[in-house]
Amino acid sequence: MDSSEKEKIRIRAKGYRKEEIQVIRATPVEDVFNPSARLRVAAYCRVSTDNDEQVTSYELQKNYYEELIAKHDNWDLVEIYADEGISGTSLNHRVSFAKMIEDAKEGKIDLILTKSISRFARNVVDCITIIRDLKRLNPPVRVFFETENIDTGKSDSEVMLNLLAIFAQEESHTKSEIMTWSIHQRFASGNFITPRLFGYQIDRDKPDRYIVIEEEAKVIRLVYAMYVVGYRYKEIAEQMSKLGFVSNIRGDRKWNANVVRNIIDNERRCGKIIAWKTYTPSYLDHKIKKNNGNRDQFVLDDHHDSIVPQEVYEYSLKIKRMRKISRYFGPIPPLTVINEGILRGFVLVDPRYPGFNYENYLFASDYVANSDGDKRNHQIRKGDVSNFDLDGYEKADARLFVTRFTPSLTFKGNRLYFNKASIDKLNNPEYVEILFEPKERLLAVRKSFKGNPFAFKWVSNEGKGITKSCSGFMLTLYELMKWNDNYQYRLSGTKGEGSDESIIIFDLDTALPLTKKIIDKGETYDKVSINLLDEYYAYHYGKNIYEDAYSMRLYLLDLFKSWDVNTAKVPTEADSYTSWAKGIINSHLSALAEGGQ
Structure with a gap:
């Protein structure tokens, strides 16, 4: 920019006819207390x-x-x-x-x-x-x-x-932080918040505050009892509405699934308190969230008199989890075990129920057949079966000699399938039971009947095998045997028969892993099953006869001809919850339905 341009800018900055410009002033902001402003x-x-x-x-x-x-x-x-x-x-x-x-x-x-x-x-x-x-x-x-x-x-x-x-x-x-600290100290000292709760009244002079109202407690016990024996929330609500029971502290008689759920979920009905189950993460929006380890929680058992036993409350929560995870409806089946005969220590399996793990089955088995250690440690010793020295001989592995006439059980994902040979070996029963021996790692199948809670239909109306869901038991089985989820597993069974008794036993340790292989044939292709036996079997028929561990149970099948296969089953102590519930229902439901209490 040259000097002449700069001079022009300086002249313009001084203004132009300033003395002639009229200014229209902005309306001043009125003071709020100015008496002239309306x-x-x-x-x-x-x-x-x-x-x-x-x-x-x-x-x-x-x-x-x-x-x-x-x-x-x-x-x-x-x-x-x-x-x-x-x-x-x-x-x-x-x-x-x-x-x-x-x-x-x-x-x-x-x-x-x-x-x-x-x-x-x-x-x-x-x-x-x-x-x-x-x-x-x-x-x-x-x-x-x-x-x-x-x-x-x-x-x-x-x-x-x-x-x-x-x-x-x-x-x-700052106030929010102080309040959070205050609540923490309050709960830590056992000074819990105890609002009025259906089933209880408040006595402010008592440290635990809650006093059972027996008339309301009867209703709550009936709700838990019906839930434990298999009723759903909606079904319980319908029954309570028909009976005309009060549903809350206001005296309403309005029942629905949420009302029932809230009764079941509240731990205070069993005398227990869990404080700080929910919390407010932000003091700005005050949104309440479930406390999943975000804050300390404070738990006190036997804080006040219970309406239902704590074991029943825990049992009901277990039912709730199972229904959510597996869509399993009905009560938790009792751990039921055979107490006599060749099947002593076998535990009945509900194929649909996913709540039992290996330790549960082991507990039930030991309930009638207590023993220590692994039962699969029996080995043939020199001289047991022959005066000849059989060292170097191999016990032929049955998996190498399977035919279509061999009973077999196949697991695929969460489903199982029995072949027709299995059905024929038990003389074509419509229903069977599966039993599990956890220490010997054996499965047994025996005849059953419609109406038995552990029975399931394994044949179609045409007499063919049916692929059945077994999601409840498969997780336990796969974890115990360390099976690969991507494979199928086939078990070959051993039939025992004598004095009008029939049974098929499957040895889990002999499971044959299978996978599918696609064979390209040009215009078409075939999908075939390929077994995945260990490379060892490319050169051997089985293990050395003196090294092979076997189940004593299978040995006894050959030794005895009468095994008491149909021995009655007995429930373990875990069945006490449903016994409590059935007692409540039997003692109250009929009388209450008639209007008496």
């Missing part, structure tokens, strides 16, 4: 809790603003907007506040009075956003904060408002 005025007040002291504060605030507005002749009262028992850190649930803002947007308000920024909002973002939205209205709506003496209609208000809003939010944060 204003439509609203007031907002809020208290954060609903205890007696805060209720008094709430009423005082309302009265104060009514009197203040009445003192100014130029102020017309629109409304006193008030929220009671609501936190200021979130706009959610502040019904009166939302109505006030809506009225302001509709042009009904010129000025909003409020005690302080913390009464208006303790969330910086909400506070600033609302103030700016109000200022953008036509005409703009002003907010006057009395404590801070800030009028948002003035140009210098926003900087101070931002700073004070930050302080208000931090104050709220």
